[in-house]
Amino acid sequence: MRFDTLRIRPNSFIKKALLMLTTVLTPWILMAAADVVEPPKEFSLANWDWVSILTWVLALLVILVIARAFDIGALTEKITGKSVMSWNNINAWIAIIFIVLSLAGVFWELKYHGQYVLLGDSSSLHGETYDSMFYWTFGFTFFVFVVTEFLLFYFMFRYRYNENRKALYYFHNNKLEVIWTIVPTIVLTFLVLRGFTTWSKITGEVSKDTQDIEVFAYQFGWKARYAGDDQQLGNQNFNFISGTNPLGVAEDSKVEELIGDLKKEVAQLEALQASAEDSTKAWKARHDRFVSTGLHITYPEDYKSLKAKYTDAVSGAYERTLEKDIKRKKTALNRISEYRKDKDFFNGAGDDDKVTTEIVLVKNKPYNFKFRARDVIHSAYMPHFRVQMNCVPGMPTSFAFTPTMTTAEARQTKGNKEFDYYLYCNKICGAAHYNMKIKVTVVDSEAEYNTWLASQAPLVTPAIAEESQKEEKDSKTEMGEMETAMLTNNPTLN
Template sequence: MNFLIILLSVLGLIALIQLVRVFEITGKLRGNNQDDIDFQENKLRGKLWLLFGIAYFGFFIWLVWEYGDDLLPVAASEHGAVIDNVLNFNWIILILAFAITHVLLFYFASKYYWKPNHKADFITHSTKLELIWTTFPAIVLAVIVIYGLSAWNDITDDAPEDSINIELYSKQFAWVARYAGEDNKLGEANYNFIGGSNQLGLITPETIKDRKSTLEDEVINIEAELANAPEGGAKEEELQENLDKKERQLAKIMTYERQNEVDPFVNADDDKIVNMEFHIPVNKPVNFQFRSQDVIHSAYMPHFRAQMNCVPGTKTRFHFTPTITTEEMREKTGNDEFNYLLYCNKICGAAHYNMQMTIVVESQEDYEKWLSEQSTFTSVETAQSREEEKEVSEEEVLAEKN
């Protein structure tokens, strides 16, 4: 099919070239000089340029009228309004430049068409003109840069001390939100602790103990397999690499164990982890911390005019204050099903399109009520441990009966 399309395209191009050639030959046979310029044709083209210019601007106005409402609604955060002002300021400058240059383009094309016995003036140099078209754009650009940097410095300033601390954790292909507990401090985390119900790798005295025990068991099992593996084979090499990896992880866990004896990792105990959707209170500053488990993701919240990359191995931050609740935005947009959404704005893999999470902006009272209903990390871990112990006990009972 592709070959047929290419073949037809080539044949069409050849036919077009031949038609042009035939037109040139017939013109010569009729005695027409292709280099002769006809005044009436040029006059007609000048008028057509003017008509085209009118249609061009009419089409531009129609586009703005037809699709202007499809842009994002009013910004739902304090800094978002500032960003919109900067963007609108740039749009005003761009549209003015666009209108002036294109009006002149169509005007000159329609007025200064070729006329007999008229010779154009050729100006090779004008210091005055060069100063104008160099200085004026430089001043405009300086204003844009200074205005933009001023807004950016305000946006990226330190978060207020009374901000709510929330972590948005990205992984292929989902978002997880973590709220700081009563102390408003997010607990420490490390990828070496990821496993089981500890999907974010949070560090607590209990997770240190559990992870150390798990790794010690894995090391023992690998050593047993390694002892029975054929010497010099691929299996032995694979097991040895896996053993080295587990031993390195175990060494890191033991480092955290020693630190825990001096300064216990207790901040994560009362952290709250939620999936599918997270809530934030209106008119309250929120300080977001971003992490990634695997590849680079990008937390994108368009209605709040916020975006920040999530980079494996490091923490990034962004803060804003929401100003419009979900219900208020539904009224503004006339859409009863409207929801704020968190997207991933990096193509992070095959199921990238699945990476979205609902954001609910509500009153302080509703937010506190919702947050009080969420389980703490320690309570989830305890419930998980009890469930595992129950399963082990049931297996032991069945084994004794058999």
């Protein structure tokens, strides 16, 4: 009696079989329908009115639900003569409708967005291994996804509450549990082994003929450094970074220039420090004058800034800032002079290095990108090449790869004449994180590359230096301004 409903009666069997069949087949039917109905050539939903579509869908759902509720409720009441909580059935029905529609949605999504998965074929050598690894994983997980999600909602529908039925008293089944421990284990072992080989291949030894390119990340942009004629990247250190030497290459003239600048700044700051007492007095006098004449009421804005300076001066914050700045600059000077003693460090290899604002690579040539970051952690991300590596201040990282598709070829396959490869920043690094990128061009021949490289000025030529100086000036941050403001606003200097 209790398990009556579990026994299969011919009448209900047909019904159930039909139901199962339709639920399983619906996605495919919908897909087929999508094939018959010619899909738009270019997928664009931009002009769809999403809000109204969603409203319609929702409204439809609500109507459906309510209708169904009345339907079932009325029917069962008629048959059994007593009212039944029909919400249970409604939920079961929604569940089965949901799974069918959403699996169809998943297939639909795969069909239309599938073309963007992994941005098409990879443009690098290791990318092919990567892609095959990816599709293996995709195959397994997608299969499991469809089967388990379907079962979940099917069970919801199939075993909805029936007061005449009692659930199966079923605590566990050893065999079953072993099976579904072992099977995932085997599949995962396969995936792990494959992943392991792919990973080792990608991160493995770098061959000797690989060309090194330094990729330098800063808030908010990228620069690249190519070796000059000597085929050798010069040493670098963050202490050497200056307006004319944005990457801090160990190059005699630039570093000497920086030393001079730093010394000058220190002298300037020390002069300020020496007159700090006077300036404090001056600020105090000015402040008192302001207050005593009642100007602080007439010009509250001016008074506010005056008051801030006055408090800084009186509380000693001004002096402390000066002291800190001097200390920092002196530390930098000390460090630089330590390095200057090391003749091997300043071996002249960096003099002809070329700092560029674009990366140009030759097809089928192995490269090793050496990453550096100037200020915070960035991440160099080139999705078309399946390349990503964090750029960490103080910790050099690298990624070796071989591009296999030129920009021109990529433009052709994508049918987009404007297309360019880019290297993006993919680690949160500040306000302009979203717009931190550098163009990567892959050319067909060494000759093209050489022409391009020849057009780039080496480090010591003043042309590029000026440009970067200008840029430097543009991107001066608040702190820089504050410092200059402090210098110019000092009353003892006016």
